[in-house]
Amino acid sequence: MTRQKYLFCYLMVAPAMLITAALGIYPMLFSLWMSFVEYDLLRVNEFGTPFVGLDNYVEVFSDPRFVQTLFNTIIFTILAVAATLGFGLLLSQVLNINYRGRTALRMLVCVPWFVPPAVASAIWMWLLNTDRSPINFLLQDFGLITSNVRWLTDSATWGPFSIPMMSIVAVRVWNGLPFAVIFLLAALQSIPRSLYEAAEVDGASLLQKFWYVTLPMLRPVLAILITLLVIGGLGSFEINYIMTGGGPQNLTNIMAVYSYQQAFSFFRFDLASASSGVIFLMTGFISIFYLRSQLKGVA
Amino acid sequence: MTKRPTGPASSNRKVLARHTATLALATALTTTAALSAYAQDITFWTQPQGDLLAYQDLYDELTSEFRDESGINVSVEVINWSVAFNTWLTVAQGGAAPDCADMYWLHSFSGIGGGRYGPMPITEYRDRWPTLEADFYEGALEDVHRNGEFYGIPWRVDIRPMMYRTDFLAEAGIDAPPDNWEEIVEQGLALTERDANGNVTRWGFALGANNNPGQTLMPYYWQAGGLMMSEDGRTATIDNEAMRTTLKFMQDLVQVHKVTSPEIFEKSADPLADFTSGRVAIIGSTNNSWPSQFDRDYPELEGTWALEINPAGPTGERDSFSGAGYWGVLYGSSDVEACLDWIEFLSQPEHMERISEVSGAASPRRSVMTSELWTQRPWQEVMAETLNYGHTSQHPSAVWNAIASPEPGAVLYDLVYNTVIGGADIDAAVTEAQARMQAELDRASGS
Known part of the structure; x- marks a missing residue:
């Protein structure tokens, strides 16, 4: 009976496993293989795909543009995750309180989630266009600026920061915030009211309640959320590619965009795979770290 | 109640009817088989220019006229520009390909195809267009030649005055x-x-x-x-x-x-x-x-x-910047001759004029650019004049x-x-x- 039960279970998950294997695992392994061979579309017919070991990795890491891109990706991910978490925690607290119009506000907060990143990018490209930006017009009307802010094209930098990078991060946060808010709101609603009441009896302030009750209770959910946001940030593509294409002067280029450019603009599938391999390693490391912590919790 | 006839006469009629039916059936089957044996179907991919619906309607008309004229059925698929590059990149690497198509970037896709996939030279059939040099602008013709081989007929030209x-x-x-x-x-x-x-x-x-x-x-x-x-x-x-x-x-x-x-x-x-x-x-x-x-x-x-x-x-x-899209044949084509017939049909002056009119694209055929269609507005005349200064943007x-x-x-x-x-x-x-x-x-x- 137990055997039949297992068989039934395997049968039920088989289609999903097959699809995952065919569309997820196989391409991933194939891409990893390509990162260890020469796979140049312009030479593959003549020279095939000889094994080159780590040469592709050496080549991408010798490219200053890739190193800058790697650095950009880390900065982009840290900023986007931090801002999403910060605003997410704040908004989810606001949406968790009982007041008139809460439902409408919850719906409004979710709106950016319904906008696909490609569409969001197009909308924000217009909103942040130097000469046509309504934001610039508004800032000028209020007398806050005299010359237009070049939201997506200013190449001035302050350390690792630039206006285009901050603009792209803002769009990413705008688009990804609802996901974090829904996640955190669900977690907040599952915290027993009695814990807050006990804290109140002990004379805890609002901040202390947040620090000693809310945050510890949210920790498991925050761990999942941070992992998902970091993985999403490291593999982010659409917003950067559509809004700036990595420019100006590579300031907003991130690894997924770099990979795309190597493959489809320069016909170097091997270098694209090596670059993707770096993303894979980074996300893999984070996933393993997360899984280990989860397993420890279970044990 | 009518009595059914019996006897030798009735029997003969039955035999005759049976033989006639058999003969009719055999004839029908043979004809169908013969028709299917000779029926030619080719696939053709193109990217839209101008209004999409009008472009599709035009190709419906052209394929219908071509079928009436030649008996060849052309199945046209319009490839959206947003996926065109990746589509042709896949074709050049041995992916699913049509028999013939409206293509671009000859040097890259041909180079990636490596003589096995992608654009196929049709130099041996060049005589089908005996006055090619006189009929087409030079800059556009450069875009259909690679390593001395001829790959097709330019049909639209991206000229930039x-x-x-x-x-x-x-x-x-x-x-x-x-x-x-x-x-x-x-x-x-x-x-x-x-x-x-x-x-x-x-x-x-x-x-x-x-x-x-x-x-x-x-x-x-x-x-x-x-x-x-x-x-x-x-x-x-x-x-x-x-x-x-x-x-x-x-x-x-x-x-x-x-x-x-x-x-x-x-x-x-x-x-x-x-x-x-x-x-x-x-x-x-x-x-x-x-x-x-x-x-x-x-x-x-x-x-x-x-x-x-x-x-x-x-x-x-x-x-002036110039780049031509062209009609060509692909490696693996099921019927090269039928494709060439189709391209020859499309490249007739009157058809190229219709295509230019609907697509709004300048034509690399001189007669189209000097026709009434392209001399109605001052900008059209400038466009035609600029073609004389066209320098191909493609390189060998x-x-x-x-x-x-x-x-x-x-x-x-x-x-x-x-x-x-x-x-x-x-x-x-x-x-x-x-x-x-x-x-x-x-x-x-x-x-």
């Missing part, structure tokens, strides 16, 4: 658009306007109509007398005075004269919106589809814009489209962006670009 706002020129008291580079600077200065805070409200001159630095560079470099590579596509030839002169001219427009926006190569740049909203007065190398688009979608701009052949560079050349190396890619990291992108926008030293940038381009050409030629 200069476009300008007549109303702004009139306001500034300028009689005619710039005729040379010096006049570009003069008029650019006269036409650029700023508000009280120094923000530019109108740029006098835009170098091109898209944000691709490589494509923007090309016509000016040719106008300065330069060439990108040797005829065999093996040697880069960009480290020369023509390149330095061109980059200096472009750099000065942005950095010194400040008549050209420094954002022209950014993804957020929108030259069409800039021109229609009056934020740009002159575009040195315009998009060939804009004039018909303006006629169709911007009637309120009527009388405020015009085309002119490109201004002359320091050597007096007026080369499979790696060309990587060199001229609109992405950072591409040789021409980095060269133009870093010097014109970034203000980098031109000499050093040109030397570095020459070395990088040569390395790319070596990569493609297997060196």
